Amino acid sequence: MSSSHSVSQELFSKEFTQDPYPVYEKLRQSEPVLKVMLPGGQFTWLITTYEDAVTVLKDQRFIKDMTKIYGSRDSHINASNLLTTNMLFSDPPDHKRLRGLVQKAFTPQLIHGMRDRIQDIANELLDEIGSRPTMNLIDEYAFPLPIIVICEILGVPSEDREKFRLWSNTIIDASNEETGKYFEQHANEFLQYLRDWFEHVREEPGTDLISQLVAAEEQGDKLTEQELFSVVALLIIAGHETTVNLIGNGMLALLEHPEQRKLLLEQPDLIQQAIEEMLRYNGPVEFSTTRWAGEDLVFKGHTFAKGDMVIVALDAADRDPAQFKDADLFDITREKSPHLAFGKGIHLCLGAPLARLEGEIAVTTLLNRYPDLQLSQEVKDLEWRSGMIVRGVKEIPLTLLP
Template sequence: MNVNESLKNALFTKEFTHNPYPVYEKLRQSDPIMNLQFPDGRHGWLIASYAEAVEALKDGRFSKDVTKAMGVEQTSVFSTNMLFSDPPDHKRLRGLVQKGFTPQRIADMRSHIQEIADGLLDAVSSKDTMNLIDEYAFKLPIIVISEILGVPAEDQDKFRLWSNSIIGASNQVMNEQVVQHMNEFIAYLKDWFAKVREQPGDDMISQLVIAENQGDRLSEHELYGVVTLMIIAGHETTVNLIGNGVLALLEHPEQRKLLQEQPELIHGAIEEMLRYNGPVEFSTSRWAAEDLEFHGVHMKKGDLVVIALNSANRDSKQFEDPDLFDITREKSQHLAFGKGIHLCLGAPLARLEGEIAINTLLRRFPHFELQGDVDELEWRPGMIVRGVKEIPISLRS
């Protein structure tokens, strides 16, 4: 078996999900643009090195719209959004959403996010242990994005269930339960949009439902896609940023001590957490819009292209000592939120939530410890998000 075949066999295994970085290093050295079969059965190209990843993320020859690239219809009602569109549709859809994510609006949310973080930790203050993911890392961002969108508090847990199913569907995990959850979500959104049309509020969903951009309203499918993207991207990224970030601190006690002594280092710490073990494993799909050559590799029109973001963020050609977790590292141009026109719209909000959540946890419970061994933690399956299912911690030493 040659090196490439060995690497292909190592990809997407349970061991790879637990720690993909040794495989990524070998991949960057031997075949940074690898042709392979993905877990869902599709054949395509996996880009693992930083320079090539940046180019691919910004290259207009790679289309995000499968309808244009391959001449096939979108199979999911949730895919009609700016993440899966090209210009000019991308600019129109993004323009309708970005009004709710201006730097000033996000900055104005700081004190409220701090209140949410303190409230969540108040709720566990009498306990000796907590599940960091379920009781904190999930709850904080889902509360924030739900308030922005106008999701009732009593429905927030449903949205977590539905978003997990939609992520599963993106990995072609289409079992009966996933289909049921997706249908429940569609029914919920239909009812919600109808109510908003009758009585709009001042939340973002109301703005999107009644919005017009040069006389062009969002279609029903576009509404599904935009709302779904904001719900998933608006909390999934932050859940795993917080979870992976806390894990990095637990595994590097000297860095944790430094951050506790100098909480003002949190901005650089968040950037390093995003680089070191980012919350998004792979980019969403792109397709070659034409026959092309990319760094000596010949791709045919319709070829699938996926970028290994977390591999690019450990590339020694871009980052000095890339496997070292260092919260004082000079600001790095990591790719945790992508690059180019599809750069994550909610990145500033995710950063702010991560900063507040982690610094507040360190301040409120300075002696928290992981219960059990880090090697026993179960990582979530799939190709999009990177995060663990649970992080049990003791709140007091």
């Protein structure tokens, strides 16, 4: 058995989900461009070095719209195509049009103007914890904060956030056997919810982003009905998933490196660098979304056939010692790093400035309120989510020392 085959056997195992970095190190050294089988039985090329990752993310021969390979999709909106017609899964010129419709809601000025509101949400969530001796970081803080924010931007009721969480977890973790069996049911419930909400917005439009998108769809030339569903579903899911795991993984890194936490408490102005290092060190998005070879091509000596699937291991690239000095070291004083946590090229995450701001406020507020908080469980006993895209822990139980 070749070494590459044995390494690809280690991928996606329980041990790998817990700590993928030793496997990534082997891959970067021996097989940085490797054809592997995914849990669902599909083959993909997996890219693990930083240099190759940047090349693939920016190379327009690797396309996002699979209809260019496999023909047109069913135009009837259903569970399987709910997320297929948004900017994340399109190429120019569609990509520019779709991104342009939502970009204006995520400008740096608008995001900066939300700072006070995000701070209020963080304070309210911690006020609810009050003087209790314990909390579950994910359920009670890291999840509700960004979902409340994205619900307010979109104009959907934030009291429906538990439903969004359930639907979004199922859709993102579709490759996981356990959640995968509910995929159709939960995606259809999500679809029906959006259908009802768009109806409500048509009757009573507001100033929120969904109202603007529904208006664009009604004009007919800017957005098709299928694109409307797909763009809004993406914004609800991506609008909180990244930040939940940025806060979770980031706090976990601080808990595992008490000297770094002490440094941050002593020098709070390091928070922006700390957030960048959290994103690099154990990023919330482990794998890029799928790309396809748009033509027969040779990449790094490997022959890719038109239609081959390609995935970039973002977290592997962000620990590449060829790019980052002491790459396995968590160091919040690291100079601004060109990490790939939000991708690269035209598909660079639209919500990156929002996620950064939410992470900054969430971590600062939590540490100020509970400077001596501790993990109530061994790190090795924490359970990591097993989907293919996000990297995050299901629960982080904390002991809050007054």
